[in-house]
Amino acid sequence: MSILELKNINKKFEELQAINNISLSVERGETIAIIGPSGCGKSTLLRCICLFDKIDCGEIHFENDLIFSARDHNHWSINIDRNKYHTDVIMVFQHLNLWPHLNVIDNICLAPKLAYNSNKGEIKEKAIEILQQMGLSDKVKKYPYTLSGGEKQRVAISRAIMMNPKILLFDEITSALDPEIVGEILEIIANLSEHGMTMLIVTHEMQFANDVADRVLFMNYGKVEEIGSPDYIFNESKSDRLLTFLKRMRKQNFTIK
């Protein structure tokens, strides 16, 4: 049964059709990797799903409820408590956006403290446990500016996981990191995937997409150009645009087996 369903969604920025009639059904526990050239609308797709960008036309269903629908730019309706939705569907940004005035533990505890009525001790216990799993036990009281890129990334992921989200959206979270650290972040995501988290992951790491994703979605000019199993996308598809894209990625030293 699908947890998230997009029906014919469209998004324009002035004359630019950033999302062009995309339909997509995401199964519970599924990991979808989203690939495609720069500017094809990957970030916009994620931003539309978590309602940061408002679609102009189409429907978004979440857990079988129609939560957002639009007929055109001026006729739209939202049928869910936004704050509640944001505790279920969480996006982790490339630029992380950790809150600089809060230390690590406060960064990851603030949102659950405000959203849920569970007691503070419980939340803190859970936070400590997650930080431990993330290898951040010694950073609990540190402020974000003292952390390395990889550590910040792990805090951002911890902050999202603290909410017990139903869907995680990752937008190129490894592209600002040194190559040595990329592996460790990808491992964390692979681990989440194994534990049944539903995830949409925008990535430039083709190897990772191949290894971790259940399905790979190739976007081009705001459209879903190809979608299918990693094997289909990386070995079988005959789509010219996909082949050109993959060839270019290979040239940039991204190895694909």
Next chain:
Amino acid sequence: MYDWDFNIVFQHKEVFLSGAIITLEITFYAIIFGTLLGAVLGVAKKSKSPYIRIPANIYIELFLALPILVLLIWIYYCGPLLFGLNLSGFWTAVLALSLSLSAFVAEIVRSGLISVPIGQIESARGLGLSSFQTITRIVLPQAIKVMTPPLLSMYISTLKMSSLASVIAVYELLHSAQNLILSSYRPLEVYTAVAISYLILILPLTLLTRRFETSKKWRIS
């Protein structure tokens, strides 16, 4: 060689003390009103509605441009005629300083608010914080850190500018002292004492500013 004699100052301590109290009172009220008004104007300046934004901008430009002394004298002499204002010298000084300060505060508040990146707000909303929680928990703490040093230096400047109230016969520090000179013929000692009094009043504020500027608990990475 001039024969310094500071006895006159010590004999009339109470003149300085009561003057300093008036100076502090004027400054205190001006800071309260100026900051509140300035905060509202700073938000208004960011408003989407031109009916709010444009008047706010005109107000701010006007009071940024007017010298406080001119404003003070103008309100004192023209206020009663034009607006039927019937303010004492004390409240005229508070009004002029508040109006001027509010324009500067508006600029500081606006730049403080826009210094918080949009991504900070999105990550807060994206984790289920309401817009009110986002403002109080995420935006304000960061904006206030940016705004505090320039605000404190405007407050210091307001304290100094309160001495202008002497021209409309308010018995603040400077004017009280000038009065003392008339009876004692000891201008050098008295003015020296005035200068030292202002330094003493301002010192705590200056130290506070330094502390904020060097505080390193957190910073924007």
